[in-house]
Amino acid sequence: xxxxxxxxxxxxxxxxxxxxxxxxxxxxxxxxxxxxxxxxxxxxxxxxxxxxxxxxxxxxxxxxxxxxxxxxxxxxxxxxxxxxxxxxxxxxxxxxxxxxxxxxxxxxxxxxxxxxxxxxxxxxxxxxxxxxxxxxxxxxxxxxxxxxxxxxxxxxxxxxxxxxxxxxxxxxxxxxxxxxxxxxxxxxxxxxxxxxxxxxxxxxxxxxxxxxxxxxxxxxxxxxxxxxxxxxxxxxxxxxxxxxxxxxxxxxxxxxxxxx
Amino acid sequence: xxxxxxxxxxxxxxxxxxxxxxxxxxxxxxxxxxxxxxxxxxxxxxxxxxxxxxxxxxxxxxxxxxxxxxxxxxxxxxxxxxxxxxxxxxxxxxxxxxxxxxxxxxxxxxxxxxxxxxxxxxxxxxxxxxxxxxxxxxxxxxxxxxxxxxxxxxxxxxxxxxxxxxxxxxxxxxxxxxxxxxxxxxxxxxxxxxxxxxxxxxxxxxxxxxxxxxxxxxxxxxxxxxxxxxxxxxxxxxxxxxxxxxxxxxxxxxxxxxxxxxxxxxxxxxxx
Numbered sequence: 001x002x003x004x005x006x007x008x009x010x011x012x013x014x015x016x017x018x019x020x021x022x023x024x025x026x027x028x029x030x031x032x033x034x035x036x037x038x039x040x041x042x043x044x045x046x047x048x049x050x051x052x053x054x055x056x057x058x059x060x061x062x063x064x065x066x067x068x069x070x071x072x073x074x075x076x077x078x079x080x081x082x083x084x085x086x087x088x089x090x091x092x093x094x095x096x097x098x099x100x101x102x103x104x105x106x107x108x109x110x111x112x113x114x115x116x117x118x119x120x121x122x123x124x125x126x127x128x129x130x131x132x133x134x135x136x137x138x139x140x141x142x143x144x145x146x147x148x149x150x151x152x153x154x155x156x157x158x159x160x161x162x163x164x165x166x167x168x169x170x171x172x173x174x175x176x177x178x179x180x181x182x183x184x185x186x187x188x189x190x191x192x193x194x195x196x197x198x199x200x201x202x203x204x205x206x207x208x209x210x211x212x213x214x215x216x217x218x219x220x221x222x223x224x225x226x227x228x229x230x231x232x233x234x235x236x237x238x239x240x241x242x243x244x245x246x247x248x249x250x251x252x253x254x255x256x257x258x259x260x
Numbered sequence: 261x262x263x264x265x266x267x268x269x270x271x272x273x274x275x276x277x278x279x280x281x282x283x284x285x286x287x288x289x290x291x292x293x294x295x296x297x298x299x300x301x302x303x304x305x306x307x308x309x310x311x312x313x314x315x316x317x318x319x320x321x322x323x324x325x326x327x328x329x330x331x332x333x334x335x336x337x338x339x340x341x342x343x344x345x346x347x348x349x350x351x352x353x354x355x356x357x358x359x360x361x362x363x364x365x366x367x368x369x370x371x372x373x374x375x376x377x378x379x380x381x382x383x384x385x386x387x388x389x390x391x392x393x394x395x396x397x398x399x400x401x402x403x404x405x406x407x408x409x410x411x412x413x414x415x416x417x418x419x420x421x422x423x424x425x426x427x428x429x430x431x432x433x434x435x436x437x438x439x440x441x442x443x444x445x446x447x448x449x450x451x452x453x454x455x456x457x458x459x460x461x462x463x464x465x466x467x468x469x470x471x472x473x474x475x476x477x478x479x480x481x482x483x484x485x486x487x488x489x490x491x492x493x494x495x496x497x498x499x500x501x502x503x504x505x506x507x508x509x510x511x512x513x514x515x516x517x518x519x520x521x522x523x524x525x526x527x528x529x530x531x532x
Contacts, residue, residue: 056402080408094403097394111312112408157407 007032007197013062022048024221035198037212045221046201087163091170093154095142102138105157127160148179168200172207184210305412306420315418324426335434339441360457361464363442372435373473377480381513388488389509393495393502416489423485431477487513
């Protein structure tokens, strides 16, 4: 098996809050062009992991690397420059309320890349079309859209700059199963179309298996299991099994210390 | 044993009193430091590129133009009430005739900038804190970072510029309307001669009276915008946190306006 340099990696990352290590030496990497999904229960460190990756939280120890270059000690300006290679879909889409949908999608193009407004608008409408949102939606405000449409607009904003690496934060949370499936399909299509590396966090196993080539389970701040998405059902680790079989096993005692 | 216990009791009492005091002092010092760092970052962002003309224009309109009615109404009623009070109070030592001069000086040097700033604190500082706080709660500020845009340049800088530049203009309006309010009360209620009122006002006013008020207004504008941005930007805890940020923005703006007003007045009176 050939060892290639990972596209993105957490190396021994520790992040504590009030003395409690939410990330406790996280080691995880993803190769160029692969889609990695991080799963795990609530409070296991998924959101903190993605926030450290995006530079929104600074790790207490360890390294975070993109193409082998450390991101931890970059200045704000250097990090912003680097983000031109990154696209992010936030959990609640995080569209700017005061801007129309097309202005949201074209935000980076206009404000950071200096693309003229007219050209940026054309590219935004094209990106909206790729996520099945018509030009009539472009002039609406985010508050006039349904949750699913907001997610699609957020996806258009994430992919419009054709990023090398995409982050998806709980992409299907709060959506009905049909809309969630549509979002999963769109994410898979866009990642494949762009040839980007993708890192997602979710607690939705259907979503994880649909958008991920590989799945890693985060438990108590460390990677408990990692494997191909299709192998999740065959995992022998009891914590992974319990998580994967939760729907079949039914409710658990929330006071139990063993629940994931 | 009992004697040792008795010796320890005052120590315990002292530490029970001193510890919370020390903790509060440290917390207050931390907060002042945080506001100072935020203010420095915000000022640099406002004065250095990238600038976002659309955002700056939007804030000038929101902070300046839409505050005109509330500032104007406040000024006209305050000017009129001031005229009546000075006339009545001045009558006790036969000084009714200097009422126009006192109204003009009181409005331009003190009430114009302070009242316009307080109106802005209630209207604008709260709105800024609520808007930026809601953006923080819904990850819009995080999204801005990932879209290669500095939230300080895009959100904070334009509001700071609008506060500093718009409040002096609003104060000029408040000065004019406030003096007009005094004139209205004097001529309609107190039977003052209109020409004499206007002449007395013009004779007493010096350029510095107006300029010192405008300098105060620029400082107050900075305070109002900064407090709104700071409390919104650092809001935590969802809707409740946004509510708390809004209240803190208004209260801290008002207190800092009064404190800086006293300091500036001291400096200006000593300088002149």
